[in-house]
Amino acid sequence: MKKYLFVDRDGTLIAEPPDQQIDAYDKLALLPGVIPALRRCSEAGYELVMVTNQDGLGTDSFPEAQFWGPHKLMLQIFESQGVRFADTLIDRSFPHENLPTRKPGTGLMHSYLADDGWSRRASAMVGDRATDLQFAANIGVRGFQLGEGLYDWDEIARVLCEAPRRAEVERVTRETRIRVRVDLDRPGAATIATGLGFFDHMLEQIAKHAGIGLSLECAGDTHIDEHHTVEDCALALGQALRQALGDKRGIGRYGAALEPAEAAAAIVLPMDESLARAALDLSGRPYFVFDGSFPRERVGELPTELVPHFFRSLCETLGANLHLAVRGDNAHHMVEGCFKAVARALRLALRREGAELPSTKGML
Known part of the structure:
Protein backbone atom coordinates (compact mmCIF):
# COMPACT_ATOMS: atom_id res chain seq x y z
CA MET A 1 0.00 0.00 0.00
CA LYS A 2 1.02 3.58 -0.58
CA LYS A 3 2.61 5.42 2.35
CA TYR A 4 2.74 9.17 2.94
CA LEU A 5 5.05 11.45 4.84
CA PHE A 6 3.01 14.53 5.77
CA VAL A 7 5.28 17.49 6.53
CA ASP A 8 4.69 20.90 8.10
CA ARG A 9 6.46 23.84 6.43
CA ASP A 10 7.56 26.72 8.71
CA GLY A 11 9.85 25.48 11.46
CA THR A 12 10.04 22.06 9.83
CA LEU A 13 11.28 22.48 6.27
CA ILE A 14 12.43 26.06 6.66
CA ALA A 15 13.37 28.23 9.61
CA GLU A 16 10.51 30.26 11.06
CA PRO A 17 11.33 33.97 11.60
CA PRO A 18 10.15 35.89 14.70
CA ASP A 19 7.17 37.39 12.85
CA GLN A 20 6.20 33.88 11.62
CA GLN A 21 5.88 34.96 7.99
CA ILE A 22 8.26 34.02 5.17
CA ASP A 23 7.20 36.95 2.97
CA ALA A 24 10.60 37.87 1.52
CA TYR A 25 13.43 35.94 -0.17
CA ASP A 26 15.96 36.89 2.49
CA LYS A 27 13.82 35.14 5.12
CA LEU A 28 14.03 31.79 3.32
CA ALA A 29 16.44 29.34 5.01
CA LEU A 30 16.26 25.54 4.87
CA LEU A 31 16.66 23.61 8.10
CA PRO A 32 19.84 21.53 8.53
CA GLY A 33 19.64 17.99 7.15
CA VAL A 34 16.19 18.36 5.62
CA ILE A 35 17.18 17.67 1.99
CA PRO A 36 19.12 14.40 2.51
CA ALA A 37 16.48 13.18 4.96
CA LEU A 38 13.57 13.82 2.60
CA ARG A 39 15.48 12.39 -0.35
CA ARG A 40 16.12 9.26 1.66
CA CYS A 41 12.44 9.01 2.59
CA SER A 42 11.42 9.48 -1.05
CA GLU A 43 13.79 6.71 -2.13
CA ALA A 44 12.27 4.50 0.56
CA GLY A 45 8.84 4.89 -1.05
CA TYR A 46 7.23 7.72 0.89
CA GLU A 47 5.10 10.23 -1.02
CA LEU A 48 5.64 13.71 0.42
CA VAL A 49 2.67 15.93 1.24
CA MET A 50 3.11 19.41 2.73
CA VAL A 51 0.42 20.51 5.20
CA THR A 52 0.82 24.05 6.49
CA ASN A 53 -1.09 26.77 8.34
CA GLN A 54 -0.43 30.21 6.82
CA ASP A 55 -2.24 32.69 9.07
CA GLY A 56 -4.32 35.13 7.05
CA LEU A 57 -2.72 34.34 3.69
CA GLY A 58 -4.39 36.56 1.09
CA THR A 59 -5.38 39.27 3.58
CA ASP A 60 -3.79 42.68 4.09
CA SER A 61 -1.62 41.25 6.88
CA PHE A 62 -0.11 38.64 4.53
CA PRO A 63 -0.55 39.48 0.84
CA GLU A 64 -0.30 36.49 -1.52
CA ALA A 65 2.22 38.26 -3.76
CA GLN A 66 4.72 38.19 -0.90
CA PHE A 67 4.15 34.49 -0.18
CA TRP A 68 4.38 32.68 -3.51
CA GLY A 69 7.82 33.87 -4.62
CA PRO A 70 9.76 32.45 -1.62
CA HIS A 71 7.47 29.40 -1.52
CA LYS A 72 8.07 28.50 -5.18
CA LEU A 73 11.80 29.06 -4.77
CA MET A 74 11.78 26.64 -1.83
CA LEU A 75 10.04 24.00 -3.96
CA GLN A 76 12.52 24.54 -6.80
CA ILE A 77 15.44 24.02 -4.42
CA PHE A 78 13.93 20.78 -3.15
CA GLU A 79 13.16 19.51 -6.66
CA SER A 80 16.69 20.29 -7.84
CA GLN A 81 17.91 17.90 -5.14
CA GLY A 82 15.50 15.10 -6.01
CA VAL A 83 12.82 15.97 -3.45
CA ARG A 84 9.33 16.45 -4.87
CA PHE A 85 6.11 17.10 -2.99
CA ALA A 86 3.15 15.24 -4.45
CA ASP A 87 0.69 17.68 -2.88
CA THR A 88 0.66 20.94 -0.92
CA LEU A 89 -2.25 21.69 1.43
CA ILE A 90 -2.49 25.24 2.79
CA ASP A 91 -4.92 26.58 5.37
CA ARG A 92 -5.26 30.38 5.23
CA SER A 93 -7.35 30.97 8.36
CA PHE A 94 -6.44 32.75 11.60
CA PRO A 95 -6.27 30.78 14.86
CA HIS A 96 -9.25 32.62 16.40
CA GLU A 97 -11.52 31.46 13.57
CA ASN A 98 -11.26 27.82 14.74
CA LEU A 99 -11.89 26.47 11.27
CA PRO A 100 -11.77 22.68 10.79
CA THR A 101 -9.23 23.09 8.00
CA ARG A 102 -6.60 24.47 10.36
CA LYS A 103 -4.21 21.97 11.94
CA PRO A 104 -4.74 20.08 14.15
CA GLY A 105 -8.14 19.94 12.42
CA THR A 106 -8.37 17.55 9.49
CA GLY A 107 -10.57 19.55 7.11
CA LEU A 108 -7.80 19.73 4.50
CA MET A 109 -7.46 15.94 4.58
CA HIS A 110 -10.92 14.84 3.47
CA SER A 111 -9.76 13.26 0.21
CA TYR A 112 -6.95 11.39 1.98
CA LEU A 113 -9.11 10.20 4.86
CA ALA A 114 -11.70 8.89 2.41
CA ASP A 115 -9.04 6.90 0.55
CA ASP A 116 -8.30 3.37 1.81
CA GLY A 117 -5.44 2.92 -0.66
CA TRP A 118 -2.69 4.04 1.71
CA SER A 119 -1.32 2.62 4.95
CA ARG A 120 -1.91 4.66 8.11
CA ARG A 121 0.46 2.37 10.00
CA ALA A 122 3.34 2.97 7.57
CA SER A 123 2.74 6.72 7.12
CA ALA A 124 3.92 9.56 9.36
CA MET A 125 3.73 13.31 10.08
CA VAL A 126 6.64 15.64 10.87
CA GLY A 127 6.20 19.06 12.46
CA ASP A 128 7.67 21.41 15.04
CA ARG A 129 4.67 21.96 17.31
CA ALA A 130 2.43 19.98 19.61
CA THR A 131 -0.45 20.75 17.24
CA ASP A 132 1.40 18.82 14.53
CA LEU A 133 1.51 15.77 16.80
CA GLN A 134 -2.20 16.19 17.51
CA PHE A 135 -2.84 16.44 13.78
CA ALA A 136 -0.91 13.18 13.30
CA ALA A 137 -3.06 11.49 15.93
CA ASN A 138 -6.24 12.86 14.35
CA ILE A 139 -5.44 11.31 10.96
CA GLY A 140 -4.15 8.08 12.49
CA VAL A 141 -0.42 8.24 11.66
CA ARG A 142 2.77 8.37 13.69
CA GLY A 143 4.00 11.84 14.63
CA PHE A 144 7.53 13.25 14.96
CA GLN A 145 8.25 16.63 16.54
CA LEU A 146 11.40 18.49 15.56
CA GLY A 147 13.23 20.42 18.23
CA GLU A 148 16.02 20.42 20.75
CA GLY A 149 15.87 17.30 22.85
CA LEU A 150 13.32 15.80 20.46
CA TYR A 151 13.99 14.64 16.89
CA ASP A 152 16.22 16.03 14.17
CA TRP A 153 15.84 15.23 10.48
CA ASP A 154 18.63 12.67 10.40
CA GLU A 155 17.04 10.66 13.21
CA ILE A 156 13.58 10.86 11.64
CA ALA A 157 14.91 9.48 8.36
CA ARG A 158 16.73 6.70 10.21
CA VAL A 159 13.61 5.65 12.11
CA LEU A 160 11.37 5.77 9.03
CA CYS A 161 13.76 4.11 6.59
CA GLU A 162 15.39 1.55 8.86
CA ALA A 163 12.28 0.35 10.63
CA PRO A 164 12.74 -3.12 12.13
CA ARG A 165 11.51 -5.80 9.76
Whole structure:
Protein backbone atom coordinates (compact mmCIF):
# COMPACT_ATOMS: atom_id res chain seq x y z
CA MET A 1 0.00 0.00 0.00
CA LYS A 2 1.02 3.58 -0.58
CA LYS A 3 2.61 5.42 2.35
CA TYR A 4 2.74 9.17 2.94
CA LEU A 5 5.05 11.45 4.84
CA PHE A 6 3.01 14.53 5.77
CA VAL A 7 5.28 17.49 6.53
CA ASP A 8 4.69 20.90 8.10
CA ARG A 9 6.46 23.84 6.43
CA ASP A 10 7.56 26.72 8.71
CA GLY A 11 9.85 25.48 11.46
CA THR A 12 10.04 22.06 9.83
CA LEU A 13 11.28 22.48 6.27
CA ILE A 14 12.43 26.06 6.66
CA ALA A 15 13.37 28.23 9.61
CA GLU A 16 10.51 30.26 11.06
CA PRO A 17 11.33 33.97 11.60
CA PRO A 18 10.15 35.89 14.70
CA ASP A 19 7.17 37.39 12.85
CA GLN A 20 6.20 33.88 11.62
CA GLN A 21 5.88 34.96 7.99
CA ILE A 22 8.26 34.02 5.17
CA ASP A 23 7.20 36.95 2.97
CA ALA A 24 10.60 37.87 1.52
CA TYR A 25 13.43 35.94 -0.17
CA ASP A 26 15.96 36.89 2.49
CA LYS A 27 13.82 35.14 5.12
CA LEU A 28 14.03 31.79 3.32
CA ALA A 29 16.44 29.34 5.01
CA LEU A 30 16.26 25.54 4.87
CA LEU A 31 16.66 23.61 8.10
CA PRO A 32 19.84 21.53 8.53
CA GLY A 33 19.64 17.99 7.15
CA VAL A 34 16.19 18.36 5.62
CA ILE A 35 17.18 17.67 1.99
CA PRO A 36 19.12 14.40 2.51
CA ALA A 37 16.48 13.18 4.96
CA LEU A 38 13.57 13.82 2.60
CA ARG A 39 15.48 12.39 -0.35
CA ARG A 40 16.12 9.26 1.66
CA CYS A 41 12.44 9.01 2.59
CA SER A 42 11.42 9.48 -1.05
CA GLU A 43 13.79 6.71 -2.13
CA ALA A 44 12.27 4.50 0.56
CA GLY A 45 8.84 4.89 -1.05
CA TYR A 46 7.23 7.72 0.89
CA GLU A 47 5.10 10.23 -1.02
CA LEU A 48 5.64 13.71 0.42
CA VAL A 49 2.67 15.93 1.24
CA MET A 50 3.11 19.41 2.73
CA VAL A 51 0.42 20.51 5.20
CA THR A 52 0.82 24.05 6.49
CA ASN A 53 -1.09 26.77 8.34
CA GLN A 54 -0.43 30.21 6.82
CA ASP A 55 -2.24 32.69 9.07
CA GLY A 56 -4.32 35.13 7.05
CA LEU A 57 -2.72 34.34 3.69
CA GLY A 58 -4.39 36.56 1.09
CA THR A 59 -5.38 39.27 3.58
CA ASP A 60 -3.79 42.68 4.09
CA SER A 61 -1.62 41.25 6.88
CA PHE A 62 -0.11 38.64 4.53
CA PRO A 63 -0.55 39.48 0.84
CA GLU A 64 -0.30 36.49 -1.52
CA ALA A 65 2.22 38.26 -3.76
CA GLN A 66 4.72 38.19 -0.90
CA PHE A 67 4.15 34.49 -0.18
CA TRP A 68 4.38 32.68 -3.51
CA GLY A 69 7.82 33.87 -4.62
CA PRO A 70 9.76 32.45 -1.62
CA HIS A 71 7.47 29.40 -1.52
CA LYS A 72 8.07 28.50 -5.18
CA LEU A 73 11.80 29.06 -4.77
CA MET A 74 11.78 26.64 -1.83
CA LEU A 75 10.04 24.00 -3.96
CA GLN A 76 12.52 24.54 -6.80
CA ILE A 77 15.44 24.02 -4.42
CA PHE A 78 13.93 20.78 -3.15
CA GLU A 79 13.16 19.51 -6.66
CA SER A 80 16.69 20.29 -7.84
CA GLN A 81 17.91 17.90 -5.14
CA GLY A 82 15.50 15.10 -6.01
CA VAL A 83 12.82 15.97 -3.45
CA ARG A 84 9.33 16.45 -4.87
CA PHE A 85 6.11 17.10 -2.99
CA ALA A 86 3.15 15.24 -4.45
CA ASP A 87 0.69 17.68 -2.88
CA THR A 88 0.66 20.94 -0.92
CA LEU A 89 -2.25 21.69 1.43
CA ILE A 90 -2.49 25.24 2.79
CA ASP A 91 -4.92 26.58 5.37
CA ARG A 92 -5.26 30.38 5.23
CA SER A 93 -7.35 30.97 8.36
CA PHE A 94 -6.44 32.75 11.60
CA PRO A 95 -6.27 30.78 14.86
CA HIS A 96 -9.25 32.62 16.40
CA GLU A 97 -11.52 31.46 13.57
CA ASN A 98 -11.26 27.82 14.74
CA LEU A 99 -11.89 26.47 11.27
CA PRO A 100 -11.77 22.68 10.79
CA THR A 101 -9.23 23.09 8.00
CA ARG A 102 -6.60 24.47 10.36
CA LYS A 103 -4.21 21.97 11.94
CA PRO A 104 -4.74 20.08 14.15
CA GLY A 105 -8.14 19.94 12.42
CA THR A 106 -8.37 17.55 9.49
CA GLY A 107 -10.57 19.55 7.11
CA LEU A 108 -7.80 19.73 4.50
CA MET A 109 -7.46 15.94 4.58
CA HIS A 110 -10.92 14.84 3.47
CA SER A 111 -9.76 13.26 0.21
CA TYR A 112 -6.95 11.39 1.98
CA LEU A 113 -9.11 10.20 4.86
CA ALA A 114 -11.70 8.89 2.41
CA ASP A 115 -9.04 6.90 0.55
CA ASP A 116 -8.30 3.37 1.81
CA GLY A 117 -5.44 2.92 -0.66
CA TRP A 118 -2.69 4.04 1.71
CA SER A 119 -1.32 2.62 4.95
CA ARG A 120 -1.91 4.66 8.11
CA ARG A 121 0.46 2.37 10.00
CA ALA A 122 3.34 2.97 7.57
CA SER A 123 2.74 6.72 7.12
CA ALA A 124 3.92 9.56 9.36
CA MET A 125 3.73 13.31 10.08
CA VAL A 126 6.64 15.64 10.87
CA GLY A 127 6.20 19.06 12.46
CA ASP A 128 7.67 21.41 15.04
CA ARG A 129 4.67 21.96 17.31
CA ALA A 130 2.43 19.98 19.61
CA THR A 131 -0.45 20.75 17.24
CA ASP A 132 1.40 18.82 14.53
CA LEU A 133 1.51 15.77 16.80
CA GLN A 134 -2.20 16.19 17.51
CA PHE A 135 -2.84 16.44 13.78
CA ALA A 136 -0.91 13.18 13.30
CA ALA A 137 -3.06 11.49 15.93
CA ASN A 138 -6.24 12.86 14.35
CA ILE A 139 -5.44 11.31 10.96
CA GLY A 140 -4.15 8.08 12.49
CA VAL A 141 -0.42 8.24 11.66
CA ARG A 142 2.77 8.37 13.69
CA GLY A 143 4.00 11.84 14.63
CA PHE A 144 7.53 13.25 14.96
CA GLN A 145 8.25 16.63 16.54
CA LEU A 146 11.40 18.49 15.56
CA GLY A 147 13.23 20.42 18.23
CA GLU A 148 16.02 20.42 20.75
CA GLY A 149 15.87 17.30 22.85
CA LEU A 150 13.32 15.80 20.46
CA TYR A 151 13.99 14.64 16.89
CA ASP A 152 16.22 16.03 14.17
CA TRP A 153 15.84 15.23 10.48
CA ASP A 154 18.63 12.67 10.40
CA GLU A 155 17.04 10.66 13.21
CA ILE A 156 13.58 10.86 11.64
CA ALA A 157 14.91 9.48 8.36
CA ARG A 158 16.73 6.70 10.21
CA VAL A 159 13.61 5.65 12.11
CA LEU A 160 11.37 5.77 9.03
CA CYS A 161 13.76 4.11 6.59
CA GLU A 162 15.39 1.55 8.86
CA ALA A 163 12.28 0.35 10.63
CA PRO A 164 12.74 -3.12 12.13
CA ARG A 165 11.51 -5.80 9.76
CA ARG A 166 9.47 -7.92 12.14
CA ALA A 167 6.20 -9.80 11.93
CA GLU A 168 4.06 -12.12 14.00
CA VAL A 169 1.51 -14.49 12.48
CA GLU A 170 -1.00 -16.78 14.14
CA ARG A 171 -2.55 -19.48 11.99
CA VAL A 172 -5.41 -21.54 13.43
CA THR A 173 -7.18 -24.35 11.61
CA ARG A 174 -8.99 -27.51 12.70
CA GLU A 175 -5.71 -29.39 12.31
CA THR A 176 -3.08 -26.99 13.66
CA ARG A 177 -2.55 -23.94 15.85
CA ILE A 178 0.64 -22.06 14.94
CA ARG A 179 2.32 -18.88 16.14
CA VAL A 180 5.35 -17.55 14.24
CA ARG A 181 7.53 -14.53 15.03
CA VAL A 182 10.33 -13.41 12.72
CA ASP A 183 12.91 -10.62 12.86
CA LEU A 184 14.85 -10.21 9.63
CA ASP A 185 17.48 -7.92 11.12
CA ARG A 186 18.27 -9.46 14.51
CA PRO A 187 19.41 -13.07 14.39
CA GLY A 188 19.31 -15.04 17.58
CA ALA A 189 18.79 -18.49 19.00
CA ALA A 190 15.74 -20.03 17.33
CA THR A 191 12.85 -21.24 19.48
CA ILE A 192 11.10 -24.08 17.65
CA ALA A 193 8.49 -26.54 18.95
CA THR A 194 6.40 -28.47 16.41
CA GLY A 195 6.23 -31.89 18.04
CA LEU A 196 8.48 -33.32 15.30
CA GLY A 197 12.08 -33.39 16.48
CA PHE A 198 13.88 -33.62 13.15
CA PHE A 199 11.57 -31.00 11.63
CA ASP A 200 12.41 -28.67 14.54
CA HIS A 201 16.09 -29.20 13.74
CA MET A 202 15.49 -28.25 10.08
CA LEU A 203 13.63 -25.06 10.99
CA GLU A 204 16.54 -24.16 13.25
CA GLN A 205 18.78 -24.47 10.17
CA ILE A 206 16.63 -21.89 8.35
CA ALA A 207 16.95 -19.41 11.21
CA LYS A 208 20.68 -19.96 11.68
CA HIS A 209 21.78 -19.89 8.06
CA ALA A 210 19.32 -17.22 6.87
CA GLY A 211 20.53 -15.01 9.73
CA ILE A 212 17.08 -14.21 11.10
CA GLY A 213 15.33 -14.35 14.45
CA LEU A 214 12.69 -17.08 14.46
CA SER A 215 10.20 -18.38 16.99
CA LEU A 216 7.69 -21.02 15.88
CA GLU A 217 5.27 -23.01 18.01
CA CYS A 218 2.85 -25.53 16.57
CA ALA A 219 0.21 -27.74 18.16
CA GLY A 220 -0.82 -30.10 15.37
CA ASP A 221 -2.68 -33.34 14.77
CA THR A 222 0.48 -35.45 14.62
CA HIS A 223 -1.54 -38.34 16.04
CA ILE A 224 -3.03 -38.57 12.54
CA ASP A 225 0.17 -37.89 10.57
CA GLU A 226 2.82 -35.21 9.99
CA HIS A 227 1.36 -33.63 6.85
CA HIS A 228 -0.75 -30.83 8.35
CA THR A 229 1.96 -29.75 10.78
CA VAL A 230 4.67 -29.51 8.10
CA GLU A 231 2.43 -27.83 5.52
CA ASP A 232 0.85 -25.30 7.87
CA CYS A 233 4.19 -24.38 9.46
CA ALA A 234 5.50 -23.60 5.98
CA LEU A 235 2.44 -21.49 5.14
CA ALA A 236 2.65 -19.54 8.40
CA LEU A 237 6.41 -19.00 8.09
CA GLY A 238 6.09 -17.76 4.52
CA GLN A 239 3.31 -15.36 5.54
CA ALA A 240 5.41 -13.97 8.40
CA LEU A 241 8.44 -13.48 6.17
CA ARG A 242 6.36 -11.69 3.57
CA GLN A 243 4.82 -9.36 6.14
CA ALA A 244 8.22 -8.55 7.64
CA LEU A 245 9.57 -7.66 4.18
CA GLY A 246 7.00 -4.87 3.79
CA ASP A 247 7.28 -3.23 0.36
CA LYS A 248 10.65 -4.99 -0.22
CA ARG A 249 12.54 -1.78 -0.91
CA GLY A 250 16.29 -2.19 -0.57
CA ILE A 251 16.35 -6.00 -0.46
CA GLY A 252 18.76 -8.14 -2.47
CA ARG A 253 15.72 -10.01 -3.87
CA TYR A 254 17.75 -12.80 -5.46
CA GLY A 255 19.32 -15.60 -3.46
CA ALA A 256 21.86 -16.81 -5.97
CA ALA A 257 25.60 -16.47 -6.19
CA LEU A 258 26.83 -14.67 -9.27
CA GLU A 259 29.84 -16.14 -11.05
CA PRO A 260 31.43 -15.00 -14.32
CA ALA A 261 30.95 -18.45 -15.83
CA GLU A 262 27.30 -18.74 -14.80
CA ALA A 263 25.36 -15.52 -14.31
CA ALA A 264 22.58 -17.18 -12.33
CA ALA A 265 24.53 -19.74 -10.37
CA ALA A 266 22.67 -21.17 -7.40
CA ILE A 267 23.71 -21.49 -3.80
CA VAL A 268 25.56 -24.79 -3.81
CA LEU A 269 25.91 -26.44 -0.43
CA PRO A 270 27.82 -29.69 0.14
CA MET A 271 27.17 -31.95 3.13
CA ASP A 272 29.48 -34.93 3.09
CA GLU A 273 28.47 -37.02 0.05
CA SER A 274 25.34 -34.93 -0.70
CA LEU A 275 25.02 -31.70 -2.65
CA ALA A 276 22.06 -29.30 -2.50
CA ARG A 277 21.49 -26.43 -4.91
CA ALA A 278 19.03 -23.56 -4.37
CA ALA A 279 18.18 -20.44 -6.40
CA LEU A 280 15.60 -18.01 -5.03
CA ASP A 281 13.75 -14.92 -6.27
CA LEU A 282 11.43 -12.94 -3.96
CA SER A 283 9.44 -11.91 -7.00
CA GLY A 284 5.98 -11.99 -5.49
CA ARG A 285 5.09 -14.82 -7.89
CA PRO A 286 5.05 -18.26 -6.20
CA TYR A 287 6.72 -21.03 -8.19
CA PHE A 288 8.63 -24.10 -7.07
CA VAL A 289 10.76 -26.59 -8.99
CA PHE A 290 12.33 -29.62 -7.28
CA ASP A 291 14.81 -32.11 -8.66
CA GLY A 292 15.86 -35.00 -6.46
CA SER A 293 14.80 -38.22 -4.74
CA PHE A 294 15.56 -39.52 -1.29
CA PRO A 295 16.88 -43.05 -0.59
CA ARG A 296 14.49 -43.68 2.31
CA GLU A 297 10.97 -42.64 3.27
CA ARG A 298 11.61 -41.00 6.65
CA VAL A 299 14.26 -39.13 8.62
CA GLY A 300 13.20 -39.24 12.24
CA GLU A 301 9.50 -38.29 12.35
CA LEU A 302 9.70 -36.41 9.01
CA PRO A 303 8.55 -38.16 5.83
CA THR A 304 10.98 -37.20 3.08
CA GLU A 305 8.07 -36.70 0.65
CA LEU A 306 7.09 -33.68 2.76
CA VAL A 307 10.44 -31.92 2.18
CA PRO A 308 9.55 -30.58 -1.30
CA HIS A 309 5.98 -30.04 -0.10
CA PHE A 310 7.28 -27.82 2.72
CA PHE A 311 9.19 -25.60 0.30
CA ARG A 312 6.30 -25.47 -2.17
CA SER A 313 3.98 -24.28 0.62
CA LEU A 314 6.58 -21.76 1.80
CA CYS A 315 6.76 -20.30 -1.73
CA GLU A 316 2.98 -19.93 -1.89
CA THR A 317 2.68 -17.50 1.02
CA LEU A 318 6.12 -15.88 0.73
CA GLY A 319 5.56 -15.16 -2.96
CA ALA A 320 8.88 -16.73 -3.95
CA ASN A 321 10.28 -18.52 -6.95
CA LEU A 322 12.52 -21.35 -5.73
CA HIS A 323 14.50 -23.91 -7.70
CA LEU A 324 15.86 -26.65 -5.46
CA ALA A 325 17.87 -29.73 -6.39
CA VAL A 326 19.63 -32.36 -4.29
CA ARG A 327 21.65 -35.54 -4.82
CA GLY A 328 23.38 -37.90 -2.45
CA ASP A 329 23.21 -41.24 -0.65
CA ASN A 330 22.32 -40.29 2.94
CA ALA A 331 18.76 -39.01 3.36
CA HIS A 332 19.60 -37.10 6.54
CA HIS A 333 22.42 -35.23 4.80
CA MET A 334 20.28 -34.56 1.73
CA VAL A 335 17.32 -33.12 3.66
CA GLU A 336 19.55 -31.00 5.87
CA GLY A 337 21.45 -29.79 2.81
CA CYS A 338 18.15 -28.66 1.23
CA PHE A 339 17.17 -26.60 4.28
CA LYS A 340 20.62 -25.06 4.63
CA ALA A 341 20.90 -24.18 0.92
CA VAL A 342 17.48 -22.50 0.91
CA ALA A 343 18.40 -20.65 4.11
CA ARG A 344 21.62 -19.36 2.56
CA ALA A 345 19.66 -18.22 -0.50
CA LEU A 346 17.23 -16.43 1.83
CA ARG A 347 20.15 -14.71 3.56
CA LEU A 348 21.19 -13.13 0.25
CA ALA A 349 17.65 -12.27 -0.86
CA LEU A 350 16.65 -10.67 2.47
CA ARG A 351 19.75 -8.55 2.95
CA ARG A 352 19.40 -4.79 2.70
CA GLU A 353 21.35 -3.08 -0.07
CA GLY A 354 19.86 0.43 -0.03
CA ALA A 355 16.39 1.87 -0.46
CA GLU A 356 15.51 1.19 -4.11
CA LEU A 357 12.88 -1.31 -5.19
CA PRO A 358 14.69 -4.11 -7.07
CA SER A 359 12.17 -4.27 -9.92
CA THR A 360 11.42 -2.32 -13.11
CA LYS A 361 7.70 -3.03 -12.57
CA GLY A 362 7.47 -0.58 -9.66
CA MET A 363 6.29 -3.28 -7.23
CA LEU A 364 7.17 -6.77 -6.00
